[in-house]
Amino acid sequence: MKLASWIISAALAVTISFSTATAGQAEGLKVGGKDFTEQYLVAEMTRLLLEKKGYTVEKKDGLGTSIVRAALETGEVDVYWEYTGTSLVTFNKVTDSLTPEETYAKVKELDAAKGLVWLAPSKANNTYALAIRQNNPKTDGITTLSDLAKAYKDGKEVLMGATAEFPKREDGLIGLEKKYDFKAGRANIRPMEIGLVYNALANGDIDVATVGATDGRIAAMKLILLKDDKNFFPNYALVPVVRKSTLDAHPDLEPLLDSLSAKLDDATMQRLNGEVDVEKKPIETVAKAYLDEAGLL
Known part of the structure; x- marks a missing residue:
């Protein structure tokens, strides 16, 4: 009887543990995105990568710049890809002329105070x-x-x-x-x-x-x-930005998103954007094909 009770208790503990893990994962992650082709692409690539890792993902793309940023700050979105120049000037009101490296360092520092973490920057500069x-x-x-x-x-x-x-x-x-x-x-x-x-x-x-x-x-x-001969436009490196609370709960997000960021540059994004806007391929098709090509799926 004691052995049977122990087996039942152990099985119940495993069931509860599994149910809790499943419920936690079912809560999922919310991926944001803005309302133009490049953003639809990176949001879809992020969704595919996260789902491959077993996450349940809700995608909230097609949003305006201020709306998606506010959603990130309030927790309506867990992660989206932002541009360093946008955060520097629009959200942090810094108008100093900075190098690309200085721009990234500054927004990383300023947004950390708001509970946001800038991961590794890509080489794509959508200025x-x-x-x-x-x-x-x-x-x-x-x-x-x-x-x-x-x-x-x-x-x-x-x-x-x-x-x-x-x-x-x-x-x-x-x-x-x-x-x-x-x-x-x-x-x-x-x-x-x-x-x-x-x-x-x-x-x-x-x-x-x-x-x-x-x-x-x-x-x-x-x-x-036209050449920006007075260097007005800041660097707009494309970077995944995650809520700190989300990253603390899911530390595996950083190497996962950094692996995608490391692959993206101007030529790559021009090609992918062109496949959608010029060749009229679906966002989902282009995103998946690129992740397969890059060895990320």
Whole structure:
């Protein structure tokens, strides 16, 4: 009887332990992401990596910059990929000119006070850039942002296609106008979704477009990026950022996400973004194929 009781108690303990572990894992992790191709890709790659490790994942992508950051701070999201320049200027209000290494170190330090941990930075730098098309009389001869500023100061009607966020950001048009001493003027700004600026530029509806430097459509459409000759735009290294409480509970997340971060650079992200935006492949297909190719799945 004693032996039977011991066996029953042991079995019950194992069952309770297993149930507790399962319940804990069922709580899962929440992966955030912004509302453009590169972010959809890294959010999906993160989901696939976490699910491979046995996590239950809820993906919350397609969010605006401020919304996903707030979600991370409040715990509505556990992890998402942010850009160092965005945190530096938009969230921490630092406008000093810093090297890429200094930018990463500064946001890592400042965001640690908010319970956020910046993991290893990738080599993908999706900084803002302004692009023009070839053979446009209104922009022919413009090769730098100083040239563009002069055109606006001379009263030329150069139509700029931009996301709704860009004209309102210190690391966007607000700071750009201060640095280069010009005013584009409301009449010359055409707010639109990031995916629409490329067709608008190609069709002649706008003359200059705000783009991300790792966008695959730049090369495909043979666009010209204007040189930031006064080095206004900070470095925008793509980095996984995790809540400290989440990382404390799941320390295996750091080497897992760092393994992906180590693989990403400008050329890789341009290629993957191009597969989605130019070749029209599904996000899920491109993300999984890349992880297989990189030996991460």
